Amino acid sequence: AAAAAAPQKPTGAKKAPKPKAVELKNAKGTRDFGPFEMRIREKVFQIITDTYKRHGAVQIDTPVFELKSLLLGQYGEDSKLIYDLADQGGEILALRYDLTVPFARYLAMNRNIKNIKRFQIAKVYRRDNPQIQRGRLREFYQCDFDIAGDFNAPMVPDAEVLSIADEALRKLELGPFTIKVNHRKLLTAALGMAGVPEDLHHTACSSIDKLDKQSKAEVQKELEQKGVTAEAVQKFYLMVDTVTQESSMQVALDKLRDILASTTGVDAEAAAAWTAPLEELVLLEKYLQALGVTSVKFELSLARGLDYYTGLIFEAVLEGALVGSIAGGGRYDNLVGKFSPRNNIPCVGFSLGVERIFSILEAKVKKNAEAELAATQVYVISNSKESITDRMAISSKLWAAGINTEFSHRANPKLLDQFGHCEKNGIPLAVIYGDAEKENKVIKIRNVSTRVETTVPFEDLVSELTKAIQSLEL
Amino acid sequence: AAAAAAPQKPTGAKKAPKPKAVELKNAKGTRDFGPFEMRIREKVFQIITDTYKRHGAVQIDTPVFELKSLLLGQYGEDSKLIYDLADQGGEILALRYDLTVPFARYLAMNRNIKNIKRFQIAKVYRRDNPQIQRGRLREFYQCDFDIAGDFNAPMVPDAEVLSIADEALRKLELGPFTIKVNHRKLLTAALGMAGVPEDLHHTACSSIDKLDKQSKAEVQKELEQKGVTAEAVQKFYLMVDTVTQESSMQVALDKLRDILASTTGVDAEAAAAWTAPLEELVLLEKYLQALGVTSVKFELSLARGLDYYTGLIFEAVLEGALVGSIAGGGRYDNLVGKFSPRNNIPCVGFSLGVERIFSILEAKVKKNAEAELAATQVYVISNSKESITDRMAISSKLWAAGINTEFSHRANPKLLDQFGHCEKNGIPLAVIYGDAEKENKVIKIRNVSTRVETTVPFEDLVSELTKAIQSLEL
Structure with missing residues (x-):
């Protein structure tokens, strides 16, 4: 068969049929890494690994595919982006969509682990519209750090997670960045206080999440189509604007507290729902000061699409860059319990979107480095x-x-x-x-x-x- | 939806239906790596990477899936083990089966590369019968090193590749090992000299490859069923035995030369086919001496299943271990040309089967190392x-x-x-x-x-x- 692979010689008068050419391309939305790109990747991974280890983290790895049933119901509308494996007569499998759900499965299966700081650096898969130049791919690396365990210490792991994200991004020397934070429960409480009915909170969040890409008028139109009144949208926008104008997280939280405390005409349950998450963010702010983290900014319109978040949510963006967020995460206290109801473990963590970081650094570093490869x-x-x-x-x-x-x-x-x-x-x-x-x-x-x-x-x-x-x- | 994930409270008189439990397991034939296993894996990869870099290699990476058309016709009977992705309305894709074919595609697509020593450490996928305890998995790492390019230097890259395999295995401290070598063309020439018709060479090789697991009688039976005469089998076995009894590769090659030179009753073409590959192995032996490699042994029955090999083939086995081969490779001079007929590049390389190495080292290292994690x-x-x-x-x-x-x-x-x-x-x-x-x-x-x-x-x-x-x- 090796011989058959070589181009065939013409035999007799008739020419032999040309061997059928194999189509030479990468699968859509994927790319190769050559030696130059690999050197950058190695350096980026080294910086990230060193940072995670500096905080006492250990590494784990999980397979690239999981039982499809594990992934269903975790990713909201984006579940359609999951890559399925063909049914070849065995289990029904799918490529992992992120590293968080496999980590939760790992914790649910390893019940002796009550406390862990873990990191995982591995590829994940999404059948999304690729934009390779901007580092948006169908196969891409995530570098996840998470703290799992019940520490009886509200917002302490949350603060450390933010400080690690801040430290990693500083060490990568990508330029100035902001970490936008919000609280899932504060967001829904604020929607309630603005007059958005509870059954619309989930769908309203996915519209509000678009405020960083679309105009307020566009998002308002979408919200009204979903059944939210114009008055409720305006009330909510007022809260968002009040908060956004403040660069100090402490002042922003104080102002939001004033608005919420003076809101009238809402039921007692709604009026009570905002206090606890807001005070959690106040505590977080105190811890971030102690940790010397100055890149964090409160943003009430940050929603994040994934269904499993239950508390703090955050996203890091480079100032003036068009690449979108370069890190994101939050608290997910019920995901392990969903897989293992009697052994729930609360978790908080984040993922670094390193493909975008690779794109930025590849553009920065001159490609004349052949001599050093x-x-x-x-x-x-x-x-x-x-x-x-x-x-x-x-x-x-x-x-x-x-x-x-x-x-x-x-x-x-x-x-x-x-x-x-x-x-x-x-x-x-x-x-x-x-x-x-x-x-x-x-x-x-x-x-x-x-x-x-x-x-x-x-x-x-x-x-x-x-x-x-x-x-x-x- | 996050709230929906929590266990539901009973409402009213009737109990709410129990949430359907997600099946908590890894996909068949895959495993997680915990912190202890990851420490071993990190060390193994470091040793291998250092060895490859010591010989001037650069690293590349390719996607986990390829167009299915690229993989077809490369792996002989084992093509049935390829994992297909589901057809979700785009390209027809499959998980990579090895790193060699993607490397050949990479070379075919990057025609400016005329010479490269490259390594790649990545997972590959085979729907084989898993034996997890023995390190035989459906998802497993390969650590490949290959030299591509026309050096006008017969057997020099081949010898360096063997010396790198030898060096990596020594550095890993797994115990004594042997690298069995053969030459694809010498094997088929020897079959011809023994009287096996040319059209049976390919299928005969896959039977002969089983001689390390099955008895000679069993393999003979299989060969006879395929149409090889008992006399031809016996003649071939005589050659194999003569060679196997010699621990010196030089003496073994001399003895085989004597047998082949004195064989009568074969046509002139068959009589000429063995000289060149045998002299290549003689040259290889000279270079291995200069490189100080002493673990190599000539074995005429080594066949290796993959279709793309064209010259040197080899496999490393641990002495006294039951884990099968821990490294394997060879020369494949036509594979890049199959993808890019006008830009063929000859290649030689090998793959380290690190899962088996992990299994051996995990068993060796005491699992009390929690304190050092x-x-x-x-x-x-x-x-x-x-x-x-x-x-x-x-x-x-x-x-x-x-x-x-x-x-x-x-x-x-x-x-x-x-x-x-x-x-x-x-x-x-x-x-x-x-x-x-x-x-x-x-x-x-x-x-x-x-x-x-x-x-x-x-x-x-x-x-x-x-x-x-x-x-x-x-």
């Missing part, structure tokens, strides 16, 4: 005939000493070509072992950029080269 | 009331200084509980900031295992703690 330190060179086994034996010694080494695979490469290879690929050192060196039991170490050569005894090669590498690193 | 260096402790914002502010300073730090999330944790947490979790240092320290503007640094405490000025905390961490590492 491979981390090769030494190139083993010879101009002797039949030198290949010598070059192999020397390379083998250097690999054993932990030195990143390459040699030309040609039998008789030219000296100039070998030097040129070093310069083109940014290899800093060469060792030269020709006929003269072999006869005198010595070997030359050459600094590729200065072209200075040092002759050393052959048996001292590893120690001398190690010194040369150390002096390069200074 | 998180890399937390410092725990911030207080016995003052309302100390949480102090503990947060101190932690924030330490994170900014790059120190891995945690604190209790409780408002008023007991001193003993906090010390106990450090001891249980192997956190080496604590800083203590109670009322007395606060008043005197000092802070205590405590070595958790020796219980020695040092009082330092509060403003010197970071520098003193950095010193304490450095002295721990000595």
Whole structure:
């Protein structure tokens, strides 16, 4: 069959049929990462991993597909974006849509875990409209950090989660950013206080979530079509505006408290519903001050689409950038209990949208970095005939000493070509072992950029080269 | 909808229907990796990545699914194990079966790449019979290293690839191993010399590949059913045995040459077909000597199932272990050309079967390592009331200084509980900031295992703690 793969020769008078060409493309909405992109990805993952570990997190991993039944009912209207696997006579499976639901399954299955700070870096899948240039893909990485467990410490894990998101984004050096926060229960309470009937809260939230992309008039039209009165919309917009004008979260919360406390004509239940979530945000603000987090801003119109959030919700956006949010998360206290009713664990966490971060950094970093791609330190060179086994034996010694080494695979490469290879690929050192060196039991170490050569005894090669590498690193 | 997720309260006289429990399991043949397993996985990947980079390799990544048309016709009988995605109205997609075919597609699409040493570490998918305990899964990692390009240097990249496989397996410290090598063309030539008709070579190879699991008699029976004569089987077995008895590859090749040269009654074409591949292996053996690789053994019955191999083939097995092969690879000179006929690039490479390696190492390493899971260096402790914002502010300073730090999330944790947490979790240092320290503007640094405490000025905390961490590492 390997032979059949090769282009067929014409036989006889008639030409053989052309082999059918395979369509050469990536699946829609997916991309390859070449060496340049991978270097950026490696660095980004290292920064994120270091940040998460700095806060005591451990790593887990889950499979790329789950039983489809696990994913149903978790993602609201977006469930239509789930990739299904074909029914090939076994279980009904689907590709994971996020890392949160698999984490909740993991907790529900591992009941001995009562407390965990975990992170997971893995790809998730959504059959959405891709915009590859803007980092919006159908296959993309999420870098999740979550704290699960009952700490009897309201808003403390929430504050630490926000401080970790803030720290990771600062370390990534993407430019100034804002983390917009809200509280799911405060949002619905505010809708109630504005006069939106309770049965419309869920659908109203998904309209309000569009306020960062659409005009107020457009969103109002949509809300009215859903049955919300114009008066209720206006009342709610007044709250949103009052809050948005304040850059201090503390002042914004005080003003919102004043508005809500002075609202009349609502029933007692609605009037009571806003107090607890608002005071939670006041406590959060106090903790964020202690943690030195200054990027957080309260935004009452932030809704977030996922159904599983129950408390704090937040999203990070880069100032002046068009890439949308680069991180998002919140508290989800009932998701594990949904899978394991007698062993519920409250959770709070977030996900970094690293594809957008990759896009930003790829555009920033100049693509002339070819010379730095491979981390090769030494190139083993010879101009002797039949030198290949010598070059192999020397390379083998250097690999054993932990030195990143390459040699030309040609039998008789030219000296100039070998030097040129070093310069083109940014290899800093060469060792030269020709006929003269072999006869005198010595070997030359050459600094590729200065072209200075040092002759050393052959048996001292590893120690001398190690010194040369150390002096390069200074 | 978040509220709907919580267990429903009974309303009225009738009990509300129980919420339907979600089935809590992993998809068949897949597993989660907990923090303990992830630590092993991280170490294994680090060793492998370091080895690949030591030889000048760069990393790429490709999507988890490909157009199904790309995968068809590459995997022989095993194509039935491919996972298909459901047809949801777009392209016909399938999960990747290995990393080799996506790499060949990548080369075919990136025609500027004429030469590359690349590695890729990623999951692949096969609907095979899983045996999770033995590390045989439906979702599993492969760690691939390949050299693509025309080096005008027969067997040099082949030899380097073998030396890298050898080096990675040695660094992983799994115990003694053997790398069995063969040559696809030598195998088919030997079959021809034994009297197996050419049209049966492909199917005969898949029977012969079973000789490591089944008896010679069983394989002979299967071959005879396929139409191979008993005499041909016996002639071929004689060659296999002659070779197998020799631990020196050089001697084995010499003996096989003698047998093939003295074989009579075959046509001239068959008699000529074995010379070139046998001499390639002789050259390979010379290079392996220069590279200091001693784990390689020639085995004429090694066939390997994949259709795309065209030259060297090899498989690594642990001595005395039952896990099957832990690495495998070979030369595939026509695969890129199949996708891009005018831009063919010859390739040689291999894949490390790390799931089996994980299984071996997980069994080796004692699972008492909980204490070492998180890399937390410092725990911030207080016995003052309302100390949480102090503990947060101190932690924030330490994170900014790059120190891995945690604190209790409780408002008023007991001193003993906090010390106990450090001891249980192997956190080496604590800083203590109670009322007395606060008043005197000092802070205590405590070595958790020796219980020695040092009082330092509060403003010197970071520098003193950095010193304490450095002295721990000595």
